[in-house]
Amino acid sequence: MTWMNLLSSTDISASGLSAERQRMEVVANNLANANTTRTAGGGPYRRQHLVFAAVLNEQQGGFPRSASSPGGVRVVAVEEDPSALPRVFNPGHPDADEQGYVTMPNVKIPNEMVDLMTASRAYEANLRALRSFRTMAEQTLALLRGGP
Amino acid sequence: MNVNPGQFDTLTRLLDVTSLRHEAISQNIANVNTPGYQRRDVSFEASLSRKLGGGEAREGGELAISIASDGRPPRADGSNVDIDIEMSQLTRNLLVHQTATELLASRMATMRRAIRGT
Numbered sequence A: 001m002t003w004m005n006l007l008s009s010t011d012i013s014a015s016g017l018s019a020e021r022q023r024m025e026v027v028a029n030n031l032a033n034a035n036t037t038r039t040a041g042g043g044p045y046r047r048q049h050l051v052f053a054a055v056l057n058e059q060q061g062g063f064p065r066s067a068s069s070p071g072g073v074r075v076v077a078v079e080e081d082p083s084a085l086p087r088v089f090n091p092g093h094p095d096a097d098e099q100g101y102v103t104m105p106n107v108k109i110p111n112e113m114v115d116l117m118t119a120s121r122a123y124e125a126n127l128r129a130l131r132s133f134r135t136m137a138e139q140t141l142a143l144l145r146g147g148p
Numbered sequence B: 001m002n003v004n005p006g007q008f009d010t011l012t013r014l015l016d017v018t019s020l021r022h023e024a025i026s027q028n029i030a031n032v033n034t035p036g037y038q039r040r041d042v043s044f045e046a047s048l049s050r051k052l053g054g055g056e057a058r059e060g061g062e063l064a065i066s067i068a069s070d071g072r073p074p075r076a077d078g079s080n081v082d083i084d085i086e087m088s089q090l091t092r093n094l095l096v097h098q099t100a101t102e103l104l105a106s107r108m109a110t111m112r113r114a115i116r117g118t
Helices: A008-032 A109-145 B008-030 B044-053 B083-116
Strands: A048-058 A068-080 A087-089 A101-103 B040-042 B065-067
Touching (some): A008 A109
Antiparallel strands (some): A048 A068
């Protein structure tokens, strides 16, 4: 085991922290654009969400690792929510059509809040794992000083 | 003369297991929101009992992280990670690690006393 592999647990937890933070950013972006009717691509804003995938490093070799060792999580894509955009009757709005309806973004505030909560809890869990790893490493290093 | 005091190898091995297991648990926690993810674990008890049963010191060293199904039905998104179980496993693993390091430290202290002769 090389000493770089020794600290691979930190990378795993860090990838989790980073993924959850990105999710919180996307949620914040969705909330900020909950009423945006004009975007660069034309039309109202569409809710975005992240796609996560597990990472497994192949063939690092050496004891005690086997063919695939865990490498954390990765954000593979930012996708747009294809669900229907709600139409709201608001004839005074500059983006209203002839019938007076405005097509609004498909951002639902409760969904975003729940997403935000799960992301923040998952962030805490990753942080806890990172802290445990630090404790473990400190205990092991204490052996060099002659006792924990 | 045996300069390796009792269970030195076992305890070192236990540290290997706990650090590898920590990696598996970290991976599960990092992927708690990944749809379809299958939780991973180290076959810890099996390797420990093999170790305690036979005297083969470093033999059978195929410690590996593998997909570990514990029979619980998957969540709606296909993943079978339960965050509560992972967090308790994390703490448990930390305590096992602490036990092993404390035991190792006391063995080392004994050995040091023996060398000094005081």
